[in-house]
Amino acid sequence: MVSADNLHLDVLELIFDNLTGNDLPSVALVSRSFLTAVIPRLYQTISYSLRQSKGYETKETMSPFAAILEHPELAVHVRNIELRSVPTIKSKISPPFMQQCRDTLRLCKNLTSFTCAISATSILPVFLPCLQDKTRLENLHVYSNLTTHQSEMLLKNMSLKNLVVEFSSWNLVHVLPTWAESLSQTLSSLTLFMVNELHEENLKATLSHLPNLRGLHVVGCPKVDHTAVLRQVSQTPLLESLAMTTSENTRPLTLPPPLLRHLKHLAFDTRYSLQPSPSPSILSSILQHIRLSGPPLQSFAIKLPERKVIVGEPFVTQLIDSHRFTLRRLSFRDCGLSHESLEAICKSCIHLEQLDLSIPVKEILPFTRRIAVSKTLRTLVDLDSHVDHGIRPQLTPDNARYIMTVSGSVREIITTHRIWTGRVEPNGIVGVDFQKRRPNPPDNLWFMPRE
Numbered sequence: 001m002v003s004a005d006n007l008h009l010d011v012l013e014l015i016f017d018n019l020t021g022n023d024l025p026s027v028a029l030v031s032r033s034f035l036t037a038v039i040p041r042l043y044q045t046i047s048y049s050l051r052q053s054k055g056y057e058t059k060e061t062m063s064p065f066a067a068i069l070e071h072p073e074l075a076v077h078v079r080n081i082e083l084r085s086v087p088t089i090k091s092k093i094s095p096p097f098m099q100q101c102r103d104t105l106r107l108c109k110n111l112t113s114f115t116c117a118i119s120a121t122s123i124l125p126v127f128l129p130c131l132q133d134k135t136r137l138e139n140l141h142v143y144s145n146l147t148t149h150q151s152e153m154l155l156k157n158m159s160l161k162n163l164v165v166e167f168s169s170w171n172l173v174h175v176l177p178t179w180a181e182s183l184s185q186t187l188s189s190l191t192l193f194m195v196n197e198l199h200e201e202n203l204k205a206t207l208s209h210l211p212n213l214r215g216l217h218v219v220g221c222p223k224v225d226h227t228a229v230l231r232q233v234s235q236t237p238l239l240e241s242l243a244m245t246t247s248e249n250t251r252p253l254t255l256p257p258p259l260l261r262h263l264k265h266l267a268f269d270t271r272y273s274l275q276p277s278p279s280p281s282i283l284s285s286i287l288q289h290i291r292l293s294g295p296p297l298q299s300f301a302i303k304l305p306e307r308k309v310i311v312g313e314p315f316v317t318q319l320i321d322s323h324r325f326t327l328r329r330l331s332f333r334d335c336g337l338s339h340e341s342l343e344a345i346c347k348s349c350i351h352l353e354q355l356d357l358s359i360p361v362k363e364i365l366p367f368t369r370r371i372a373v374s375k376t377l378r379t380l381v382d383l384d385s386h387v388d389h390g391i392r393p394q395l396t397p398d399n400a401r402y403i404m405t406v407s408g409s410v411r412e413i414i415t416t417h418r419i420w421t422g423r424v425e426p427n428g429i430v431g432v433d434f435q436k437r438r439p440n441p442p443d444n445l446w447f448m449p450r451e
Helices: 008-014 025-027 032-042 049-057 065-068 073-077 094-106 124-131 148-156 170-182 200-206 226-235 281-290 311-321 337-350 361-371 399-405
Strands: 047-048 081-083 113-116 137-141 164-167 189-192 215-219 241-246 266-269 299-303 329-333 354-357 379-382 412-414 418-424 430-436
Touching: 008 200, 008 418, 025 281, 032 073, 047 065, 065 073, 065 081, 065 094, 073 094, 081 094, 094 124, 113 412, 124 148, 148 170, 170 200, 170 329, 215 226, 226 241, 226 281, 241 281, 266 281, 281 311, 311 337, 399 412, 399 430
Parallel strands: 047 081, 081 113, 113 137, 137 164, 164 189, 189 215, 215 241, 241 266, 266 299, 299 329, 329 354, 354 379, 379 412
Antiparallel strands: 412 418, 418 430
């Protein structure tokens, strides 16, 4: 009789490397050999969110950082730490928890990714000394309301590949060019989100040190709109991913347009307040501006400020006319699509694989007929953007089965709470399974490229 316990440890580790979520602790309880094999994967990522912090306050759960401190030999396996919430005691941050986090961070010598997405100004400075010796750290994501000294200390002796900065202070903005110079040989992606003090001259000085940058995302920075970004990306000709906020600035775009021959992902965070708004013509001019480079655009995302707005058909037509042969993923967030635009996308984009939008459950029949013209669409992502009035009906098993049966190609539908997966039975009937999905927190970085 063959037993999985007889498999070599390295084989078990390779198998368990494909597991995620609750499957990992479940496997650890099977046997001693399974526990030994799953430990590297189980402790690869330490994530702490609001849900866990509530359990900490009631003493129902033990923090993962306390577990590492009790078994420090496990710290060698930790590669990623994601801190998105901290527990409080009488409205004050828990000192014991912060001590556990700091001591754990000091033990994790093989750390490659660190996220501290907490708005409280007193959190990140506590960890700065512990980050100094993390020579393998490649990905850093921080809410960075820091002093000048703390800002200079943050990236000291680092060789980052990906840097995400949110809600930063003017002190950090001031040292951005210095950061860029020190990271010029390694940094491949820079994201600046909701940085109120960022201005074009500062962005210009920063990008002058990053000619090999592959990803640039400047979103929600009120002093740097699409006109400023498009002027400065001439310094980064190797860009593969670009995200920017579009304003109602009608000033003509700078000529000649930047050469963006490698651009694969493009995202627009569209802002407007005027009625009627010049945004449709502005978006059209940006597409035309970028088209002159002939980029092989594979992914496009757009977000509008009003959820009831329908994306204009002329804009959709221009998008697919320019990139129909390369687009694989389209995302329409907080907005709607007309039936005609949806059908045009599914018919014209011959390599379309994924479509992110609010699935109109009340109009599931005409919606399905439109997407059925695509022979390549595999995944639908329901963004649940509440375009419809009132309580929005949820997708049912019959809805999911109907979509997959009629479309012929769709085999996965991702909603807020479930992932529906289709399979073709031997008799030709499409069967549908689902697994529950824990709702994710609001995705501020929706504009980032997804693999």
